[in-house]
Amino acid sequence: MLAIALFVYFKNKYSLDSKLLLFIALAFSLWTFFDIILWTNNDSRNIMFFWSLINLVELLVSVLTLYFAYVFLEKKDVSFKFKLIIGGLMSFFVFLIPTKLNIASFLLFNCEAQQGILLNYYRILEAFFSFWIVIYLFRKIKNAINTEERKKTIFLSLGVIFFILSFSGTNIYSSITTQWEILQYGLFGVVVFMSFLAYLIVKFQAFNIKMFGAQALVVGLIILIGSQFFFVRNFTNQILTGITLVLAVVFGWALIRSIKIEVERKNQLQEMSSRLAQANDQLRKLDNAKSEFISIASHQLRTPLTAIKGFISLILEGSYGKISAEIKDVLNKVYLSNERLIELVEDLLNLSRIESGRMEYKFEKINLGEVCQEIYDTFVLRAKEKNLDLDLVLDKNLAMEAVTDRNKIREVISNLVDNGLKYTPKGGVKIKLTEVEEKIQIAIIDTGIGVPEEEIPYLFSKFSRGKDISRLNAGGTGLGLYVGKKMIEALGGRIWVQSAGANMGSTFFIEVPKEQGEGE
């Protein structure tokens, strides 16, 4: 028991609980030492002397246990006032030790001492301390703030209560009934439960129990094998024992070393993961701040942009007088640039709506064939300007009706067609509608720059843009596909891309259910 306590003490020299555990072990060892003298000595003067002291040591063990439990759980020392009161109770006992009130006489022939009134005083005190510890521990368990705290308190309580039961309990019981065998069982318990308390210190003070276990195992094994030398007489057996001992030392050393490395790695990992968690937290806060900023900024941007659009339209229509063809041409360019700006602001607004969960969806029965026709009509001119073909493939026999949000789905398909035209230098774009089981599938197939396989997983992420697009000089934010994916998912559908690779064209698919499920 002393060995365990010393081990824990040297691992945590500066912690009060490991010091207290060492004191408990010292007090208990002292008690055992006195007890051995009591049972083995024949000189009644020696027996009288140690018998008068042993009760004080016993009391010391229970006071120290209470002190230990408090320090272990509260992580602080008890107040000075408190120490004075307990010290007072104990010193009162100390002064009376050499008097007749403690041990009046000792009869060697039947090994019995005549004990005075002080015995009752010490029993009451010991019982009082024991109850105090139990009540204190129960209150701590009840008021524990989290499960970790509660677990720790329950473990400690079990250790401490069994420790007290096996030491003070069996002691008091034996001295009342004079059945001293019970006390002997109790003494074994004391060692077991003190080892348990040592384990708790080790476990909750963050140095690794595995290490402790391995060291204890190896030392135990070496002692066990070494002790064989005292019993083995035969020379061959002595050599065999010697070899076993050397092997145990070598493998034991290797085991301890490998565990040490593992423990160090684990500690490093733990530290790294806690740093990562902090960084992650920081990132989340930044991300929130960014969303907030985007939302405010885009709302402020939208109003003046709409005003610019309105005024340019009025000028172009001639509301402010006739304008020259040259100015008209310039103004048209201003108008188009302004349109792109409005689109961009709209993308950012969509992003902030999605991220704050404020995007609203309106479900109604619509004809997707009609929607695609409208989109085709809007883009056919732009395709022609770029010398690209734009096709719409519809199966006239199919209804193509779905319950979904008309504006949202149109926005997503338009964006895909827009992308198709943007990222296709030659060839064309095809919009194709089909019905697949209970769903409608819209495919936007182009013959453009395609998507390299390694980019596919990131394509639908926020602000993600392919690395090949720079040479196309195509404007954009990398938000369209992200917003589209969020919208389609909210509509109960899915969106994905297929491409044979760079410059092999790409096909974007949208699939939406014809009917919306319950509660949507």
Ligand code: ADP
């Ligand atoms: P943006 O077009 O504004 O960059 P998107 O989210 O719409 O943003 O698209 C993200 C990226 O996906 C594009 O930057 C491009 O690299 C790639 N991409 C989208 N559509 C196509 C397409 N039809 N062909 C090839 N690449 C595409």
